[in-house]
Amino acid sequence: xxxxxxxxxxxxxxxxxxxxxxxxxxxxxxxxxxxxxxxxxxxxxxxxxxxxxxxxxxxxxxxxxxxxxxxxxxxxxxxxxxxxxxxxxxxxxxxxxxxxxxxxxxxxxxxxxxxxxxxxxxxxxxxxxxxxxxxxxxxxxxxxxxxxxxxxxxxxxxxxxxxxxxxxxxxxxxxxxxxxxxxxxxxxxxxxxxxxxxxxxxxxxxxxxxxxxxxxxxxxxxxxxxxxxxxxxxxxxxxxxxxxxxxxxxxxxxxxxxxxxxxxxxxxxxxxxxxxxxxxxxxxxxxxxxxxxxxxxxxxxxxxxxxxxxxxxxxxxxxxxxxxxxxxxxxxxxxxxxxxxxxxxxxxxxxxxxxxxxxxxxxxxxxxxxxxxxxxxxxxxxxxxxxxxxxxxxxxxxxxxxxxxxxxxxxxxxxxxxxxxxxxxxxxxxxxxxxxxxxxxxxxxxxxxxxxxxxxxxxxxxxxxxxxxxxxxxxxxxxxxxxxxxxxxxxxxxxxxxxxxxxxxxxxxxxxxxxxxxxxxxxxxx
Amino acid sequence: xxxxxxxxxxxxxxxxxxxxxxxxxxxxxxxxxxxxxxxxxxxxxxxxxxxxxxxxxxxxxxxxxxxxxxxxxxxxxxxxxxxxxxxxxxxxxxxxxxxxxxxxxxxxxxxxxxxxxxxxxxxxxxxxxxxxxxxxxxxxxxxxxxxxxxxxxxxxxxxxxxxxxxxxxxxxxxxxxxxxxxxxxxxxxxxxxxxxxxxxxxxxxxxxxxxxxxxxxxxxxxxxxxxxxxxxxxxxxxxxxxxxxxxxxxxxxxxxxxxxxxxxxxxxxxxxxxxxxxxxxxxxxxxxxxxxxxxxxxxxxxxxxxxxxxxxxxxx
Numbered sequence: 066x067x068x069x070x071x072x073x074x075x076x077x078x079x080x081x082x083x084x085x086x087x088x089x090x091x092x093x094x095x096x097x098x099x100x101x102x103x104x105x106x107x108x109x110x111x112x113x114x115x116x117x118x119x120x121x122x123x124x125x126x127x128x129x130x131x132x133x134x135x136x137x138x139x140x141x142x143x144x145x146x147x148x149x150x151x152x153x154x155x156x157x158x159x160x161x162x163x164x165x166x167x168x169x170x171x172x173x174x175x176x177x178x179x180x181x182x183x184x185x186x187x188x189x190x191x192x193x194x195x196x197x198x199x200x201x202x203x204x205x206x207x208x209x210x211x212x213x214x215x216x217x218x219x220x221x222x223x224x225x226x227x228x229x230x231x232x233x234x235x236x237x238x239x240x241x242x243x244x245x246x247x248x249x250x251x252x253x254x255x256x257x258x259x260x261x262x263x264x265x266x267x268x269x270x271x272x273x274x275x276x277x278x279x280x281x282x283x284x285x286x287x288x289x290x291x292x293x294x295x296x297x298x299x300x301x302x303x304x305x306x307x308x309x310x311x312x313x314x315x316x317x318x319x320x321x322x323x324x325x326x327x328x329x330x331x332x333x334x335x336x337x338x339x340x341x342x343x344x345x346x347x348x349x350x351x352x353x354x355x356x357x358x359x360x361x362x363x364x365x366x367x368x369x370x371x372x373x374x375x376x377x378x379x380x381x382x383x384x385x386x387x388x389x390x391x392x393x394x395x396x397x398x399x400x401x402x403x404x405x406x407x408x409x410x411x412x413x414x415x416x417x418x419x420x421x422x423x424x425x426x427x428x429x430x431x432x433x434x435x436x437x438x439x440x441x442x443x444x445x446x447x448x449x450x451x452x453x454x455x456x457x458x459x460x461x462x463x464x465x466x467x468x469x470x471x472x473x474x475x476x477x478x479x480x481x482x483x484x485x486x487x488x489x490x491x492x493x494x495x496x497x498x499x500x501x502x503x504x505x506x507x508x509x510x511x512x513x514x515x516x517x518x519x520x521x522x523x524x525x526x527x528x529x530x531x532x533x534x535x536x537x538x539x540x541x542x543x544x545x546x547x548x549x550x551x552x553x554x555x556x557x558x559x560x561x562x563x564x565x566x567x568x569x570x571x572x573x574x575x576x577x578x579x580x581x582x583x584x585x586x587x588x589x590x591x
Numbered sequence: 592x593x594x595x596x597x598x599x600x601x602x603x604x605x606x607x608x609x610x611x612x613x614x615x616x617x618x619x620x621x622x623x624x625x626x627x628x629x630x631x632x633x634x635x636x637x638x639x640x641x642x643x644x645x646x647x648x649x650x651x652x653x654x655x656x657x658x659x660x661x662x663x664x665x666x667x668x669x670x671x672x673x674x675x676x677x678x679x680x681x682x683x684x685x686x687x688x689x690x691x692x693x694x695x696x697x698x699x700x701x702x703x704x705x706x707x708x709x710x711x712x713x714x715x716x717x718x719x720x721x722x723x724x725x726x727x728x729x730x731x732x733x734x735x736x737x738x739x740x741x742x743x744x745x746x747x748x749x750x751x752x753x754x755x756x757x758x759x760x761x762x763x764x765x766x767x768x769x770x771x772x773x774x775x776x777x778x779x780x781x782x783x784x785x786x787x788x789x790x791x792x793x794x795x796x797x798x799x800x801x802x803x804x805x806x807x808x809x810x811x812x813x814x815x816x817x818x819x820x821x822x823x824x825x826x827x828x829x830x831x832x833x834x835x836x837x838x839x840x841x842x843x844x845x846x847x848x849x850x851x852x853x854x855x856x857x858x859x860x861x862x863x864x865x866x867x868x869x870x871x872x873x874x875x876x877x878x879x880x881x882x883x884x885x886x887x888x889x890x891x892x893x894x895x896x897x898x899x900x901x902x903x904x905x906x907x
Contacts, residue, residue, distance in 0.1 A: 156812075158812065166807075168807045174806075176805075176808070176825075176826055177804070177826065178826050178828070178899070178901060178902070184808075187813055191817070221901065
């Protein structure tokens with residue numbers, strides 16, 4: 066809904082190209098190429114597109130805040146200057162004062178050891194504002210934070226929504242002409258999202274600032290933007306081909322009834338204790354309380370529940386990353402709880418665990434090929450040539466371009482890193498893949514792409530999978546059956562058909578009260 | 592209230608640690624062959640009866656646990672026992688020398704930090720460029736140089752210019768002679784501590800400098816100087832405060848040897864002599880005093896950490 070009539074042009078981006086790469090003369094991989102757009106004074110321009118298409122690179126390039134290994138070319142005209150040609154000293158006067166930027170993740174963008182009021186004041190002081198304390202208090206009040214309480218608070222004492230408001234105040238304290246907001250609502254739930262968007266809209270009118278609002282979420286941009294720019298990505302996707310030797314032709318689409326379990330869990334218990342010297346600070350938590358369940362061979366099982374319900378603990382026990390106190394986990398005829406060290410070592414390749422944050426699970430110093438090669442080296446498999454071949458096959462298998470194998474892990478986008486982690490897990494030909502909330506951080510389109518991959522792994526390679534999530538909708542869309550956990554107990558295990566019946570709108574009789582709707586599960590997990 | 596509980600908990604840990612150290616030190620020093628009285632037996636002028644009498648008088652004929660608890664009780668009353676070699680109470684023997692060692696340690700500590708802090712910050716700011724490379728290379732060189740060699744080098748240079756001035760000289764005023772004496776050992780100790788301090792400071796600062804919140808602050812147009820000192824340094828302070836406590840440990844152990852070489856009348860030479868002559872109570876007193884000293888330094892570091900980092904406060 067346009068509020069202001071279009072006026073003079075504020076920012077003109079022409080033929081912007083951003084590339085990442087090491088060599089001084091090589092072109093490197095282009096994250097953005099040939100991008101042109103303009104932002105007029107006082108308007109809200111949305112910028113959409115799936116992850117990895119260069120939205121954040123564009124935002125950073127405008128203020129020349131790109132990391133050292135990136136290069137930007139083209140022109141960014143603002144107030145008669147080409148920002149890309151300005152010196153660091155001149156840019157400093159523009160950053161925060163005339164063009165400010167709101168970084169993607171407010172939790173990371175705030176200094177953990179500085180009071181948030183001071184962090185807003187720092188921006189004001191850097192640009193020579195007077196009456197800083199009063200101005201900051203007034204602005205905190207305006208963004209909905211009671212100044213008396215929040216001026217002296219530290220970031221870790223605030224909720225996600227409150228941190229977002231602080232970051233917004235930082236961006237607006239100098240009343241800039243343009244605010245670049247990179248995914249300002251990505252980490253917020255639905256109601257907070259609309260609150261923040263309403264706030265941005267109000268501030269636009271009040272301060273007369275233009276906004277470049279970056280979001281992969283169309284509902285966000287369409288809500289308040291006057292115009293939306295869609296960035297498309299030209300990623301080459303190699304068609305999925307099967308891993309050379311593994312495919313098991315006899316295992317396509319098994320039905321639930323016929324298959325025997327790969328993993329049987331009986332009466333599994335786990336209790337966490339935090340220890341202190343003598344009697345200080347000791348506490349206990351029953352993380353798993355007599356859990357029973359079966360993972361059927363060649364199926365994809367979903368595991369849902371609120372955070373703290375024991376999902377991750379169960380997964381870590383299955384993956385031999387954690388020792389349960391009692392009960393049994395039978396995998397391939399062996400009880401995982403009574404393995405010797407050597408047995409455990411032989412078992413580990415078959416049980417692959419993919420952690421919550423694939424970003425953190427990749428060593429940024431390694432290239433993609435090295436990351437995938439590591440498990441092969443550890444297990445002493447194959448010679449160099451054979452390894453290179455396997456790596457290329459695996460990358461292709463998970464939908465990554467093998468040509469990119471020598472790029473460093475941190476140059477991949479979130480979704481691509483995810484595929485990389487899956488490729489690494491596949492190197493050892495696992496029988497069970499466990500995904501611990503690993504899909505939660507991705508945008509819906511990337512998520513859907515990964516889910517397709519999971520289904521292919523199941524159908525073509527016959528790999529059993531356990532997908533943990535607090536998002537029932539996501540699990541329901543791929544899983545053959547869904548288990549529900551609450552307070553360390555497994556309260557329900559439903560087959561795909563039962564799930565469908567269960568989630569018929571009429572039948573919300575509270576049998577699965579943890580989660581008839583996506584929002585409910587989300588709300589519980591907050 | 593919370594701070595009091597935090598402090599209380601650290602205090603209980605510290606006392607438990609001290610008692611454990613004392614028991615271990617006591618036991619280990621008994622394992623060493625020979626005793627002061629054994630040396631005495633070698634002297635033909637002292638009769639076996641005299642030695643046995645002394646044994647009984649000092650309670651050395653008692654079993655080890657009994658002796659330990661007796662010792663523990665008297666230490667709790669502030670009495671560190673009697674030096675057999677010097678024939679005087681250990682307390683009187685140690686007191687003055689302890690002051691000298693602490694003076695040397697404190698001087699070296701201040702000197703080391705005053706040099707290492709700006710170097711570390713600057714090096715982090717210039718990371719992977721020439722000033723940084725030179726500093727890192729020289730700190731590596733220094734790290735590989737034993738402090739003994741450094742001390743000898745300095746004495747050699749000072750002697751060459753006819754200006755040795757180690758230890759105390761009676762002819763000058765007290766302050767002047769202390770300053771002259773402390774120069775060489777303090778500089779040597781500070782140089783020995785420099786590489787570790789510098790590297791930790793540099794690393795912590797590099798990490799803070801590349802953290803997302805610093806990128807964000809840069810995006811707000813805050814100047815580099817302010818970014819370094821007001822934004823990055825407090826964020827990097829957490830490991831550095833712990834380092835402060837630890838760096839004392841390194842200084843103290845290094846200072847013993849450096850004191851011996853440069854002739855500084857601290858605990859070091861006394862400790863060494865006491866070990867040679869099996870002067871048991873002196874050894875124990877020095878071990879305990881320095882354990883206490885280290886524990887207090889770490890306690891101070893913990894409290895500083897509590898004051899400096901809001902996240903530590905939240906965890907307690």
